[in-house]
Amino acid sequence: xxxxxxxxxxxxxxxxxxxxxxxxxxxxxxxxxGHLGIKTEEAELLFRRMGIxxxxxxxxxxxxRLIPFDVIPRVFSAPEWDLLSKGSIQRVRALNMFLDDxxxxxxxxxxxxxxxxxxFNNDYYQIQMHGLDVPGGVYAHIAGIDLVRVSESEFYVxxxxxxxxxxxxxxxxxxxxxxxxxxxxxxxxxxxxxxHYPDELLRNLRAVAPPGVGEPTVVLLTPGAFNSAYFEHAYxxxxxGIELVEAPDLFVRDSRVFMRTTEGPQRVDVIYRRxxxxxxxxLAFRADSLLGVPGLxxxxxxxxxxxxxxxxxxxxxxxxxxxxxxDIIRFYLDEEPILNNVPTYMLRDPEDLKYTLxxxxxxxxxxxxxxxxxxxxxxxxxxxxxxxxYRARVLENPSxxxxxxxxxxxxxxxxxxxxxxPRHVDLRPFVLSGEDVTVVPGGLTRVALTEGSLxxxxxxxxGTKDTWxxxx
Amino acid sequence: xLGRVADQLYWMARYSERTENMxxxxxxxxxxxxxxxxxxxxxxxxxxALEVAGAQSGYGxxxxxxxxxxxVHYLAMDPDNPASIYSSIRATRENARxxxxxxxxxxxxxxxxxxxxxxxxxTDVLRPGARRDFFLWVKDxxxxxxxxxxxxxxxDEAMCFMNIGLYIERADCTARLLDSKYHxxxxxxxxxxxALDYYQWGTLLRSLSAFRAYHKIYRDRxxxxxxxxxxxxxxxxxxxxxxxxxxxxxxxxxxxxxxAPECQRLVGRLHSGLRYQRIDQIFxxxxxxxLTAFIEGNAQVGxxxxxxxxxxx
Numbered sequence: 001x002x003x004x005x006x007x008x009x010x011x012x013x014x015x016x017x018x019x020x021x022x023x024x025x026x027x028x029x030x031x032x033x034g035h036l037g038i039k040t041e042e043a044e045l046l047f048r049r050m051g052i053x054x055x056x057x058x059x060x061x062x063x064x065r066l067i068p069f070d071v072i073p074r075v076f077s078a079p080e081w082d083l084l085s086k087g088s089i090q091r092v093r094a095l096n097m098f099l100d101d102x103x104x105x106x107x108x109x110x111x112x113x114x115x116x117x118x119x120f121n122n123d124y125y126q127i128q129m130h131g132l133d134v135p136g137g138v139y140a141h142i143a144g145i146d147l148v149r150v151s152e153s154e155f156y157v158x159x160x161x162x163x164x165x166x167x168x169x170x171x172x173x174x175x176x177x178x179x180x181x182x183x184x185x186x187x188x189x190x191x192x193x194x195x196h197y198p199d200e201l202l203r204n205l206r207a208v209a210p211p212g213v214g215e216p217t218v219v220l221l222t223p224g225a226f227n228s229a230y231f232e233h234a235y236x237x238x239x240x241g242i243e244l245v246e247a248p249d250l251f252v253r254d255s256r257v258f259m260r261t262t263e264g265p266q267r268v269d270v271i272y273r274r275x276x277x278x279x280x281x282x283l284a285f286r287a288d289s290l291l292g293v294p295g296l297x298x299x300x301x302x303x304x305x306x307x308x309x310x311x312x313x314x315x316x317x318x319x320x321x322x323x324x325x326x327d328i329i330r331f332y333l334d335e336e337p338i339l340n341n342v343p344t345y346m347l348r349d350p351e352d353l354k355y356t357l358x359x360x361x362x363x364x365x366x367x368x369x370x371x372x373x374x375x376x377x378x379x380x381x382x383x384x385x386x387x388x389x390y391r392a393r394v395l396e397n398p399s400x401x402x403x404x405x406x407x408x409x410x411x412x413x414x415x416x417x418x419x420x421x422p423r424h425v426d427l428r429p430f431v432l433s434g435e436d437v438t439v440v441p442g443g444l445t446r447v448a449l450t451e452g453s454l455x456x457x458x459x460x461x462x463g464t465k466d467t468w469x470x471x472x
Numbered sequence: 473x474l475g476r477v478a479d480q481l482y483w484m485a486r487y488s489e490r491t492e493n494m495x496x497x498x499x500x501x502x503x504x505x506x507x508x509x510x511x512x513x514x515x516x517x518x519x520x521a522l523e524v525a526g527a528q529s530g531y532g533x534x535x536x537x538x539x540x541x542x543x544v545h546y547l548a549m550d551p552d553n554p555a556s557i558y559s560s561i562r563a564t565r566e567n568a569r570x571x572x573x574x575x576x577x578x579x580x581x582x583x584x585x586x587x588x589x590x591x592x593x594x595t596d597v598l599r600p601g602a603r604r605d606f607f608l609w610v611k612d613x614x615x616x617x618x619x620x621x622x623x624x625x626x627x628d629e630a631m632c633f634m635n636i637g638l639y640i641e642r643a644d645c646t647a648r649l650l651d652s653k654y655h656x657x658x659x660x661x662x663x664x665x666x667a668l669d670y671y672q673w674g675t676l677l678r679s680l681s682a683f684r685a686y687h688k689i690y691r692d693r694x695x696x697x698x699x700x701x702x703x704x705x706x707x708x709x710x711x712x713x714x715x716x717x718x719x720x721x722x723x724x725x726x727x728x729x730x731x732a733p734e735c736q737r738l739v740g741r742l743h744s745g746l747r748y749q750r751i752d753q754i755f756x757x758x759x760x761x762x763l764t765a766f767i768e769g770n771a772q773v774g775x776x777x778x779x780x781x782x783x784x785x
Contacts, residue, residue, distance in 0.1 A: 049585060049588070050577070050580075050581060050584075051569060051572075051580060051581075051584045224570075225566070225570040230569075230570075231572070234569075234570075234572035234573045235572070238572060243474055243477075244573040244574075246476065248476070249474050249475070249476050259474060260474065260475045260476070261473055261474055261475060262473045262474075262475055262478045262629060262633075262781045262782070263473075
């Protein structure tokens with residue numbers, strides 16, 4: 001692996017501690033030998049007792065696993081957060097306007113800012129959304145913007161998750177566990193709270209109820225207890241005080257959606273759904289889906305119910321549309337993008353393809369429709385054999401792939417077997433849109449626990465950290 | 473409340489109660505085998521335990537011959553037996569996981585802890601010298617389930633559905649346990665009312681936590697008709713059929729208010745049989761026949777509840 005200089009978030013090059021981490025560094029120095037190990041075990045016990053688990057599918061049926069939790073928080077100063085939150089909000093505002101435009105005439109295509117086939121031939125473009133007015137023009141009510149840091153002031157967006165981004169329950173539970181394990185840390189640091197997230201979410205969901213509904217009934221639609229993110233669904237429904245429904249709990253009658261309760265049918269106005277577009281209504285999408293609600297789409301189209309996130313948002317967070325986001329921001333907001341886009345090679349372009357194949361060892365290559373860190377090639381960390389195998393895959397269908405330079409992800413101090421050592425991290429803040437566009441000060445920090453690894457996905461052995469934003 | 477949620481609450485409580493009941497069923501068989509007797513009668517205690525648990529055919533397929541250690545393992549720890557303590561704790565916990573939004577954190581954590589502790593155990597806990605402690609643990613955890621529910625849950629609809637599940641399951645088990653005596657052989661040399669007969673009735677009382685209550689109430693030696701009177705008709709005995717149905721119909725009244733769904737009628741019919749019959753009338757028609765009819769009627773109540781409230785389609 002080539003020697004790359006990574007940005008260390010706690011220590012500057014001369015090994016002095018950066019201001020935001022001064023208390024954390026003092027705290028780490030003051031801890032008795034073995035203390036972090038004990039606290040790590042305690043944290044694991046708490047997670048297990050509270051059943052904060054995700055399901056892993058394997059040969060032996062499904063297994064409940066814990067996502068490893070690192071007890072050393074990641075810290076952002078107020079000015080750093082100001083930049084991140086403004087940049088994320090700017091992106092989400094522009095992407096919502098982009099979606100509204102795409103389904104209402106596509107001015108941006110006519111202006112020549114983005115190729116028509118990229119949008120209209122996109123698998124995630126939903127023809128059913130065409131011409132449909134959604135309340136407030138909001139499509140992505142909940143967005144998770146995946147960010148990495150490469151230097152003091154440079155942040156890159158890796159991905160905009162506009163469908164059903166998950167992980168927010170970890171942001172909330174990680175904080176709760178940190179406060180339980182290390183209350184003293186919170187006395188010394190003015191850490192911005194995050195636990196109002198469910199209230200903020202509910203406020204925004206209520207704001208997008210169909211017009212004329214006085215006291216909207218909001219529900220959370222989950223695929224069920226066997227979904228890997230079920231804990232999060234139950235957690236959010238519980239903290240918002242709304243019903244957690246599965247598709248068979250809902251039905252359509254007289255152009256309205258109802259849920260089956262012990263006292264008979266009750267009308268539902270807003271559905272925060274955590275199931276994918278194609279499973280939402282077997283009449284409209286997949287007839288073989290057991291997850292959906294027959295007729296839901298027609299109610300949605302007639303304005304009788306709001307679905308959040310809206311259907312068809314996938315076209316805006318697709319990896320093939322991603323390179324155009326800076327232009328999208330300029331087009332709708334007439335502003336310069338605050339956060340950087342990673343330069344992206346589109347392998348459907350012959351020049352980009354050639355460049356990529358010539359430089360496989362230095363690039364990260366991803367499937368356009370991939371997710372979760374599966375099926376990607378991290379050039380600098382791969383063997384010659386892996387590169388050759390991947391080359392063959394790319395050549396089969398070049399337009400299914402994109403390539404990006406390998407980013408030097410920043411590192412944070414992390415408790416590992418050998419003690420406290422720097423490990424690579426990313427960040428997912430959660431942006432809410434509805435009444436307004438906001439982001440709670442914090443997010444999900446994922447950390448690659450293996451030394452040198454740049455893959456932070458929990459499905460690939462990544463862990464999480466509490467993410468602090470210091471108040472001024 | 474969602475119909476599905478009501479259904480899951482009902483089943484969560486049933487499964488939790490079933491763990492305790494299964495521990496009682498195994499415990500009573502285990503104790504019955506401890507008196508001096510022939511191999512044949514000893515076997516009949518295990519057969520009767522399987523019968524009460526409704527696990528005879530499942531056990532037969534897996535093990536064939538009756539063997540105490542195998543029966544205990546099958547009823548307590550076998551994941552393949554859907555009615556085992558293991559399976560019931562797992563099912564309680566699966567329902568609780570699905571219900572996280574509808575039960576308190578304390579409830580979930582207590583149920584989850586039971587499941588985690590169970591997983592940390594091995595079959596060693598079923599050794600003859602250790603199994604009674606295991607049964608005690610199972611009962612303790614079930615008591616805790618009810619205590620945490622009582623102490624942390626809102627006294628609302630959710631609690632009603634849990635209580636309904638609890639009483640239906642408990643009534644079912646009490647009836648089956650009492651009926652088990654019918655299946656246990658009394659050796660030809662022993663008389664009805666003799667020492668072994670006496671011992672068997674006493675064991676049954678102990679398994680229902682009713683041994684002391686019996687002596688407190690009747691102040692006399694143990695007889696079949698008094699045991700049946702206590703277990704079926706006594707309103708103060710917490711595990712008696714009468715007591716289960718008193719509380720079941722109370723809960724249904726709370727739940728239904730002025731409406732009167734079909735399940736309430738079914739409950740009323742069984743309830744009146746328990747309130748207005750004398751034990752000699754029951755013996756005249758036959759204890760086994762009475763209990764069989766009760767178990768059947770109780771199951772119908774469960775099915776009707778699902779139709780009335782849980783919008784089961």
